[in-house]
Amino acid sequence: MSILTATATANANIALIKYWGNRDDLLRLPSNGSISMNLDGLFARTRVAFQSSLSQDLLILNGKKETGKALTRMVSFLDLVRCQANTDLNALVNSENSFPTGAGLASSAAAFAALSLAATHALGLELDEGELSRLARRGSGSACRSIPGGFVEWLPGVDDRSSFAISIAPPEHWDLVDCIAIVEPQPKTTDSTEGHHLADTSPLQSARLADTPRRLDICRQAILKRDFDALSAITELDSNLMHAVMMTSSPPLFYWQPSSLHLLKEIQDWRQHGLPVCYSLDAGPNVHVLSHGDAAAQVKDRLEKFPGVLQVLTAKPGGPAHLK
Numbered sequence: 388m389s390i391l392t393a394t395a396t397a398n399a400n401i402a403l404i405k406y407w408g409n410r411d412d413l414l415r416l417p418s419n420g421s422i423s424m425n426l427d428g429l430f431a432r433t434r435v436a437f438q439s440s441l442s443q444d445l446l447i448l449n450g451k452k453e454t455g456k457a458l459t460r461m462v463s464f465l466d467l468v469r470c471q472a473n474t475d476l477n478a479l480v481n482s483e484n485s486f487p488t489g490a491g492l493a494s495s496a497a498a499f500a501a502l503s504l505a506a507t508h509a510l511g512l513e514l515d516e517g518e519l520s521r522l523a524r525r526g527s528g529s530a531c532r533s534i535p536g537g538f539v540e541w542l543p544g545v546d547d548r549s550s551f552a553i554s555i556a557p558p559e560h561w562d563l564v565d566c567i568a569i570v571e572p573q574p575k576t577t578d579s580t581e582g583h584h585l586a587d588t589s590p591l592q593s594a595r596l597a598d599t600p601r602r603l604d605i606c607r608q609a610i611l612k613r614d615f616d617a618l619s620a621i622t623e624l625d626s627n628l629m630h631a632v633m634m635t636s637s638p639p640l641f642y643w644q645p646s647s648l649h650l651l652k653e654i655q656d657w658r659q660h661g662l663p664v665c666y667s668l669d670a671g672p673n674v675h676v677l678s679h680g681d682a683a684a685q686v687k688d689r690l691e692k693f694p695g696v697l698q699v700l701t702a703k704p705g706g707p708a709h710l711k
């Protein structure tokens with residue numbers, strides 16, 4: 388019996404300029420470019436073992452055997468890898484998240500970035516960073532941004548070859564901290580994949596897309612110049628724009644909980660009183676609160692005392708996906 392195995396680790400990421408909507412759902416070609424920061428310590432570690440003795444792919448996630456949607460999605464992704472490697476071997480995939488399960492942080496970005504690296508390495512494919520990012524994109528769009536390190540931009544491209552992510556600054560470039568206020572431990576009701584399908588039903592999406600190159604420029608420059616005020620303004624605007632599109636889609640998607648909104652107002656108040664801090668929300672109610680390294684301890688302390696906040700996770704800028 389032959390076993391081809393590899394283990395890889397990849398961080399989750401928080402988008403500062405969000406990906407929302409696809410030009411091509413099958414290829415996951417995004418309607419707009421996006422920028423994110425990898426989250427150090429919030430990772431998926433995935434071991435892949437291709438073995439001739441297996442009659443089908445198996446997925447163990449945080450110690451639990453998965454069936455249904457999660458397994459089907461992984462099998463479709465492994466089919467792409469098998470096609471590139473010209474093999475029909477099935478795999479046993481064992482993946483653990485470093486962050487608490489039940490925190491509502493199910494990160495497909497970390498999962499598919501780690502799976503891309505482990506599966507291709509196990510089968511002896513030697514992909515460069517751009518090729519790996521393109522492959523990870525096919526599993527989950529945001530996963531392409533978890534392949535390079537630090538602060539990352541996903542170049543939307545025009546086709547499969549030209550749509551991948553690159554690092555715009557290494558993790559040590561800026562000591563930002565993301566304090567993630569968990570307000571709702573349940574998994575989200577409408578997952579991102581379904582949400583992307585609805586984006587174009589909002590009359591606001593075309594305006595959001597038309598303005599995205601401007602926001603990308605401002606965000607990229609703010610990162611390069613370490614300008615927190617500029618970053619705060621553009622990050623909050625971009626998050627609000629995405630949620631405005633979500634809330635005006637058919638059917639509408641409301642990801643915020645009352646405690647999310649209470650927090651947004653509180654964070655604006657903290658900033659007006661001199662604390663360098665801003666918020667961003669993905670497709671869920673948990674609030675990502677960004678601040679400088681110097682202010683992070685105070686931000687975490689305040690968040691922990693805030694009514695409705697169940698737990699606060701913190702992460703600095705993280706490195707690239709890597710083996711082991």
Ligand code: DP6
Nearest residue numbers: 402405406527528529579580669670
């Ligand atoms: C709101 O990458 O999770 O987090 O490609 O269907 O897996 P799929 O979608 P996904 O979408 C991420 C949406 C977002 C914004 C972002 O991370 O850019």
